[in-house]
Amino acid sequence: MARAVAILDQFSFDRPELSLTEISNGIGLSKSTTHRLLATLEAADMVECDRATGRYRLGLKAFRLGSIVAKSMEVVKQADPLLRALAEETSESTFLVVAEGNQALCLRRFDGNQQVRVLILEPGRHSPFNCGAAQRVLLAHLEDGHWEEVVAHHVVRMTQYSLVTREELERDRREIRELGYAVSWEDVALHACALGAPVRDASGRVAAAVSISGIVQRFSPERLPLLIRKIMELGDALSRRLGYLAEETTPVERHY
Numbered sequence: 001m002a003r004a005v006a007i008l009d010q011f012s013f014d015r016p017e018l019s020l021t022e023i024s025n026g027i028g029l030s031k032s033t034t035h036r037l038l039a040t041l042e043a044a045d046m047v048e049c050d051r052a053t054g055r056y057r058l059g060l061k062a063f064r065l066g067s068i069v070a071k072s073m074e075v076v077k078q079a080d081p082l083l084r085a086l087a088e089e090t091s092e093s094t095f096l097v098v099a100e101g102n103q104a105l106c107l108r109r110f111d112g113n114q115q116v117r118v119l120i121l122e123p124g125r126h127s128p129f130n131c132g133a134a135q136r137v138l139l140a141h142l143e144d145g146h147w148e149e150v151v152a153h154h155v156v157r158m159t160q161y162s163l164v165t166r167e168e169l170e171r172d173r174r175e176i177r178e179l180g181y182a183v184s185w186e187d188v189a190l191h192a193c194a195l196g197a198p199v200r201d202a203s204g205r206v207a208a209a210v211s212i213s214g215i216v217q218r219f220s221p222e223r224l225p226l227l228i229r230k231i232m233e234l235g236d237a238l239s240r241r242l243g244y245l246a247e248e249t250t251p252v253e254r255h256y
Contacts, residue, residue, distance in 0.1 A: 003027065003037055008046065008062065017055040075199070075208050076107055078241040082234050083210065087112045090230065092214040095121055097134035097196075098207070099142065102154040103127060104135040107208075120189055121213070128156035130163055133184035133196030134211035139169070140176035141198060141206035147173070162187045181232055186216065193219040195227055197235030202243030210234050 006027045010018055018026075024034035038056060041047040045061035076096065083094040091112035097104050103126040121127060129139035129150050139150060157164050163172055176182045184194040194213035201207040212231050219227065239246070 003029065003033075004041055004046075007034070007037055007041060008058070011058050017050070017053075017057045019055050023056065075238075075242065079108060079199075079208075079210065079238050080110075082237055083108055083110045086110075086212060086230060086234055090212060090227065092212050092218065092227075094234075095134055095211045095213065096199075097121075097132075097138065097209050097211065099129075099138045100126065102129070102146075102150050104129055104132070104138055104209075112214075120192075127188075128154065128158070130155045130169060131158045131184075132188045132211070133182040133194035133213070134209035135196075136163070136172060136182045136184065137176055137196040137198050137209040137211075138206065140173040140182070158188050159186055159190055161185060181228055181235075183228075184211075184213075191215050195219075195224075195231045197231045198239075199235050199242065200239040200244040200246070202245075204244060204246070207242065208238075210238065 007023055010023050010026045015022075020031055020035060020038070023038070024031045027034065029037075038047060038049070042049060042059070045059040047056050047062070048059045049056050075098070079096045083096060086092075087094045087110040093109060093111045095106055095110075096108040097106050099105070106121050106123050106125050106127070109121065109123050121132065127135055129135050129142075139147065142150065151166055151169050155164050155169070156162070163169055172182075180197065182196040184192075184196070186192060188194070192213060193216045194211050196209050196211040198206045199208040199210060210231060212227060
């Protein structure tokens with residue numbers, strides 16, 4: 001793995017194409033070993049070889065991964081001040097979560113001043129799509145084929161309140177799309193509650209989700225409508241920063 005990464009590190013804006021000799025010299029390995037590593041990377045679409053010149057360049061998968069990183073960095077840059085401000089205003093924890101493969105990935109977390117916190121969702125940690133408010137927002141907006149794959153093979157029961165059956169997840173998908181937000185009642189951890197809202201990019205695609213989380217006692221029926229409005233406003237504000245031009249969404253009344 002380290003040697004493969006070393007090969008990818010040889011490419012740059014100034015040197016987008018390299019010969020076998022240049023790569024082997026750059027990583028300090030023999031041409032035969034370097035050629036075998038390049039063949040493996042080529043099979044994975046991480047590099048491609050121009051057969052006419054014998055020179056290598058980064059492949060389509062490397063380009064796609066780079067694009068994902070660039071987009072994630074922009075989302076994080078725009079989200080940080082909004083997430084931090086809401087955490088300070090409400091004293092709860094706020095999160096930014098994106099889809100990665102068949103799981104959700106937490107990118108950012110900001111904690112308020114509450115001493116009791118939910119520590120399951122941390123930056124860099126993956127979690128199942130079917131548990132948690134932000135995660136279920138992402139699941140609800142996956143393309144049909146991807147949604148089917150997740151529901152069929154990647155559902156996890158974290159507590160007795162986790163939604164795991166196809167019927168439960170279909171109903172949840174419809175409700176989240178209708179309401180514009182998700183509510184997580186103890187489906188990730190007992191005594192923990194969270195609210196999630198979608199974040200759309202300039203094309204209207206749901207590119208991320210934001211959430212606010214704390215213990216259930218602080219998400220009382222009296223306070224819940226305010227917190228729902230706050231997380232939806234955050235999702236709308238972040239969407240506008242990413243170029244989405246739709247009007248702000250209005251929470252649909254629902255009793256819990």
